[in-house]
Amino acid sequence: xxxxxxxxxxxxxxxxxxxxxxxxxxxxxxxxxxxxxxxxxxxxxxxxxxxxxxxxxxxxxxxxxxxxxxxxxxxxxxxxxxxxxxxxxxxxxxxxxxxxxxxxxxxxxxxxxxxxxxxxxxxxxxxxxxxxxxxxxx
Amino acid sequence: xxxxxxxxxxxxxxxxxxxxxxxxxxxxxxxxxxxxxxxxxxxxxxxxxxxxxxxxxxxxxxxxxxxxxxxxxxxxxxxxxxxxxxxxxxxxxxxxxxxxxxxxxxxxxxxxxxxxxxxxxxxxxxxxxxxxxxxxxxxxxxxxxxxxxxxxxxxxxxxxxxxxxxxxxxxxxxxxxxxxxxxxxxxxxxxxxxxxxxxxxxxxxxxxxx
Numbered sequence: 001x002x003x004x005x006x007x008x009x010x011x012x013x014x015x016x017x018x019x020x021x022x023x024x025x026x027x028x029x030x031x032x033x034x035x036x037x038x039x040x041x042x043x044x045x046x047x048x049x050x051x052x053x054x055x056x057x058x059x060x061x062x063x064x065x066x067x068x069x070x071x072x073x074x075x076x077x078x079x080x081x082x083x084x085x086x087x088x089x090x091x092x093x094x095x096x097x098x099x100x101x102x103x104x105x106x107x108x109x110x111x112x113x114x115x116x117x118x119x120x121x122x123x124x125x126x127x128x129x130x131x132x133x134x135x136x137x138x
Numbered sequence: 139x140x141x142x143x144x145x146x147x148x149x150x151x152x153x154x155x156x157x158x159x160x161x162x163x164x165x166x167x168x169x170x171x172x173x174x175x176x177x178x179x180x181x182x183x184x185x186x187x188x189x190x191x192x193x194x195x196x197x198x199x200x201x202x203x204x205x206x207x208x209x210x211x212x213x214x215x216x217x218x219x220x221x222x223x224x225x226x227x228x229x230x231x232x233x234x235x236x237x238x239x240x241x242x243x244x245x246x247x248x249x250x251x252x253x254x255x256x257x258x259x260x261x262x263x264x265x266x267x268x269x270x271x272x273x274x275x276x277x278x279x280x281x282x283x284x285x286x287x288x289x290x291x292x293x294x295x296x297x298x299x300x301x302x303x304x305x306x307x308x309x310x311x312x313x314x315x316x317x318x319x320x321x322x323x324x325x326x327x328x329x330x331x332x333x334x335x336x337x338x339x340x341x342x343x344x345x346x347x348x
Contacts (some may be wrong), residue, residue, distance in 0.1 A: 008335065009335050009336070022216055036218075061253070074240075101216035
């Protein structure tokens with residue numbers, strides 16, 4: 001099931017701007033290898049789920065996948081063929097706000113080759129350019 | 139023996155000068171500690187990167203200053219590819235230092251053959267040890283790790299004179315568990331709307347106003 005918050009303070013949010021690059025959440029923490037976004041953007045809960053399924057189908061029962069981002073932001077839209085005005089649209093889906101440099105997924109318990117294969121499959125689902133990342137030296 | 143690192147003194151400070159320094163293949167650094175004054179330095183980026191890659195923590199600074207130092211902190215860029223700044227602290231050989239050391243798994247767990255998966259929960263440990271005996275990493279042998287077994291912080295083999303400074307001894311470093319299969323596409327359900335905090339209270343107020 002696609003991720004979404006359990007409780008929110010407000011049903012709708014303003015769009016906002018993605019400025020600068022990630023200064024946190026930009027290193028591999030839980031796993032051995034990670035997938036880092038090279039561009040900023042919104043990552044919908046459905047996309048995040050599609051990526052998870054793509055990776056999980058490759059991993060099967062080996063290794064462990066970590067999702068490092070969460071879709072906190074409600075994205076609204078107005079129905080088709082509707083006249084302008086009459087207020088803000090209704091929430092359509094949930095998205096994670098991605099800054100360039102954010103680590104999206106991590107994997108552990110598998111070899112580097114397997115991790116690369118896994119993330120290659122996953123990267124095809126992503127709306128932003130991504131790259132493979134290793135754990136940084138202490 | 140500590141790795142020798144050639145350093146130059148740095149008179150120009152500030153972000154613009156530091157940026158120029160980085161473009162010229164140097165990394166801004168600073169040396170402090172032992173109650174003496176701070177010394178701004180610069181070090182060749184390729185030499186420092188190689189030292190970090192090989193796990194060196196204790197270095198012998200040569201050139202503008204001749205002292206043994208300990209790499210206290212590294213600052214990386216957003217992408218984690220380039221070192222932006224390095225902090226050195228003055229150190230004497232027998233001084234006890236607190237340091238984070240990576241934990242690496244060695245061997246193959248028999249639990250994997252039984253259908254388990256090895257999950258490493260702690261990748262770095264904080265230890266206190268003499269500066270002359272800083273380990274590059276701490277190896278954990280998982281050749282005896284059967285299914286549903288774990289290795290805790292207390293059972294780590296630390297080098298002589300070293301002791302753990304952070305974490306509960308009962309914290310699990312690595313364990314071999316039965317993997318939990320995640321639900322696939324078929325289990326997808328249409329999500330409802332999340333609960334809005336304070337929504338009912340607002341409605342109540344409106345009713346009062348009416």
